[in-house]
Amino acid sequence: MATEKKEYWRWHEYNWHDPDIDWRDAEIITAGVDVGSVSSQAVILVDGKIYACANMRTGHSSPESARKVANWALEGTGMRIEDIHYVVGTGYGRVKVPFANRAITEIACHARGAVEIYGNSVRTVLDMGGQDLKVIRCDERGKVLNFLMNEKCAAGTGRGMEVMADLLGVPIGEVGPRSLQVDEEPPPVSNTCVLFAKSEALGLLREGWPTEKVLAAFCRAMTDRVYALLEELGVQRDLAITGGIAKNVGIVKRLERKLGFEALKTEKDPQLAGAWGAALFAKVLYQKERAQKRQAC
Amino acid sequence: MIAVGIDMGAKNVKAVVVRDGEQIGRSIFETGFDRYVSARKAFEGALQDADVGEEDVGVVVATGAGKKVVTFAEKQFTVMACNAKGIVRLFPSVRTVIDVGAEEARAIRLDETGKVIEFAINEKCAAGAGAFVEAMARAMEVEVGEFAQLSLASTKAIPINAQCVIFAESEVVSLIHAETDRADIAKAVHDAMAARVGAMSQRIKVQKDIALVGGVARNIGFVQSLKTFLKEDLLVPPDPEFVTALGAALLGMEGEESD
Structure with missing residues (x-):
C-alpha cells in the first residue's frame, strides 16, 4: 500500500450553523460566497445576522467549489441554496458562482466584512x-x-x-x-x-x-x-x-x-471577511430590488 | 602567462584555465554549503585538467554572486564584464549576450572589443531563471533534459498567466489535471520563460549577433522558444556555462584593473 504524503499545508476546514436561529421565520436570507485561489468561504445571513458558514480549500473548478462550500455551510440546516433570497459572489472566482445574483470585487467585500467582524x-x-x-x-x-x-x-x-x-x-x-x-x-x-x-x-x-x-x-x-x-x-x-x-x-x-x-483582535474567523461582506451587500441589494419591485407594482 | 577565472554561480562553480589567451583546462563543481571549499575544488580540478601546477598560475580572477569568498583570487570582475569578454573571444560578431543561470538572468550589449555598453538584470525573482524550468519539470516528474526535448514536439501555444514560479506551478498542475498533452505543457513553460527573458533583453535594445550563454543555454526547448520570441537566431557556444569563467580569466590576463 502506498503511504500517503503528509500534507503540512492543510489548514483547518470547517462548517458551522447557529441552532438557536430558525431560518423559516426569517424575512431575508442572503449569502456571500468567496471563491479564492486557495480557499473558499460561504456565509449565510438570516435577517442580517450570521446563521451559517463554511471554510474549505478551493478545488480545481470554481463553480464546483462555490456550490460545495455553500452546501457545506447549509449542511444539517434544512435550508437549500434555492431558499436563499440573494447571493453575492466574490473573490478570484467570483464570476463563476453559478447561483449568484451578482458578483462584487473582493476589495469591497473584504473592507465591508472587516468592519462587520472588527467593528x-x-x-x-x-x-x-x-x-x-x-x-x-x-x-x-x-x-x-x-x-x-x-x-x-x-x-x-x-x-x-x-x-x-x-x-x-x-x-x-x-x-x-x-x-x-x-x-x-x-x-x-x-x-x-x-x-x-x-x-x-x-x-x-x-x-x-x-x-x-x-x-x-x-x-x-x-x-x-x-x-x-x-x-x-x-x-x-x-x-x-x-x-x-x-x-x-x-x-x-x-x-x-x-x-x-x-x-484589532476578534473571536470570529478573519478568513470569512470576504464572504461576510458579500452577504451583507446581498442583503442591501435584495432590499433595494424588493423596493423597486413594489414601486413597479 | 597562465590565468584562472572562477565563476561562483548559485548552483555551480565554474573554473577555466587560460594560457596566453587560449583555454587549456576547465572544471565545474556543484556549489556546496561551504562556497570556499567549492571554489577550491573547481580551481584545483581545472588546474588538473590543464595539467599545470598552482605555482604556475599568474593570476586568479573571481566573478559571480559569491566572488568575495574566493580569498585566493587577486582580482574580481562583474559577471557582465566577464560575459562580454568571454563571448567576443568565442564569437567576435556578437553584440548582445543573454546569460541565463540558475537564479539570475542578464542581457548585455557590448562593443567589438568585449566592453559592456548597457545591461539589464533579473536577480530578485526566480521567474525567468533556470530555477523556473527546474520547478516545472519537477512538477511533471521528468528530468530537465527530457523536459526540454518534450517541448520541441509541440506546436501549440498555451499561455501560462502567472509570472511567479510558485503560482505557475499551480497552473502547470491544473494543466496536468486537465490532461493537457505533456509536450504542450513543456512548450508553454519554455515560452513563458522566454517571454520573460526576452522582454528583459528588449529593454537594452537587442543588437545582432545575439548569443545565449549560461547553464540554461543547454536547454534546447528554451533556446527554441527564445528564438521565436526574439524573431532572431541565437549563437550558442558548445560550453555555454563556462563563458563567464573564460571571460574572467581573459580579463585577468590582459591586466585589466579589478572592479
Whole structure:
C-alpha cells in the first residue's frame, strides 16, 4: 500500500450553523460566497445576522467549489441554496458562482466584512490571502477609499507560507507559534521570491539551524514584505487583518512589533471577511430590488 | 602567462584555465554549503585538467554572486564584464549576450572589443531563471533534459498567466489535471520563460549577433522558444556555462584593473 504524503499545508476546514436561529421565520436570507485561489468561504445571513458558514480549500473548478462550500455551510440546516433570497459572489472566482445574483470585487467585500467582524473603528484592512496581498483604506462603514495589492508574486501570501510549511514539515497551524520560539530574531531569508527563500531555508537547515529559527527567518522576511506594502499606502488606525494569515501569530506579532501598535483582535474567523461582506451587500441589494419591485407594482 | 577565472554561480562553480589567451583546462563543481571549499575544488580540478601546477598560475580572477569568498583570487570582475569578454573571444560578431543561470538572468550589449555598453538584470525573482524550468519539470516528474526535448514536439501555444514560479506551478498542475498533452505543457513553460527573458533583453535594445550563454543555454526547448520570441537566431557556444569563467580569466590576463 502506498503511504500517503503528509500534507503540512492543510489548514483547518470547517462548517458551522447557529441552532438557536430558525431560518423559516426569517424575512431575508442572503449569502456571500468567496471563491479564492486557495480557499473558499460561504456565509449565510438570516435577517442580517450570521446563521451559517463554511471554510474549505478551493478545488480545481470554481463553480464546483462555490456550490460545495455553500452546501457545506447549509449542511444539517434544512435550508437549500434555492431558499436563499440573494447571493453575492466574490473573490478570484467570483464570476463563476453559478447561483449568484451578482458578483462584487473582493476589495469591497473584504473592507465591508472587516468592519462587520472588527467593528467600525477599522480604517486600514490588511488582507493576506492565498495568492494575493491587499492593503485597503476604508471609512467607518467599510467603504473603500483606496487600496494597493500584490497579486503577481507569492512572496507575502498564504501560498508562500504553505510552501514553507511543507518544506519544513511543520503543520501550518504550528508555523506561527513555533517561529516565535527563538531567543533572538535571525536575519530574514529573501523577501522578494518564495523560491529563493525556499533554497535559502534549505541551506540554513543543512547548516544545522533548528526548524524554529528557519521559521523565524521566513516569517520575518514575509513580515518585511507585508510591511512594505502597508507603508506604501500608509497605515491609518485601527488596523484589521483578514485572510488566512491573520491566524498566524508569527506574522501578526512581528508586524505589530514593526508598526509599534497592535492590530484589532476578534473571536470570529478573519478568513470569512470576504464572504461576510458579500452577504451583507446581498442583503442591501435584495432590499433595494424588493423596493423597486413594489414601486413597479 | 597562465590565468584562472572562477565563476561562483548559485548552483555551480565554474573554473577555466587560460594560457596566453587560449583555454587549456576547465572544471565545474556543484556549489556546496561551504562556497570556499567549492571554489577550491573547481580551481584545483581545472588546474588538473590543464595539467599545470598552482605555482604556475599568474593570476586568479573571481566573478559571480559569491566572488568575495574566493580569498585566493587577486582580482574580481562583474559577471557582465566577464560575459562580454568571454563571448567576443568565442564569437567576435556578437553584440548582445543573454546569460541565463540558475537564479539570475542578464542581457548585455557590448562593443567589438568585449566592453559592456548597457545591461539589464533579473536577480530578485526566480521567474525567468533556470530555477523556473527546474520547478516545472519537477512538477511533471521528468528530468530537465527530457523536459526540454518534450517541448520541441509541440506546436501549440498555451499561455501560462502567472509570472511567479510558485503560482505557475499551480497552473502547470491544473494543466496536468486537465490532461493537457505533456509536450504542450513543456512548450508553454519554455515560452513563458522566454517571454520573460526576452522582454528583459528588449529593454537594452537587442543588437545582432545575439548569443545565449549560461547553464540554461543547454536547454534546447528554451533556446527554441527564445528564438521565436526574439524573431532572431541565437549563437550558442558548445560550453555555454563556462563563458563567464573564460571571460574572467581573459580579463585577468590582459591586466585589466579589478572592479
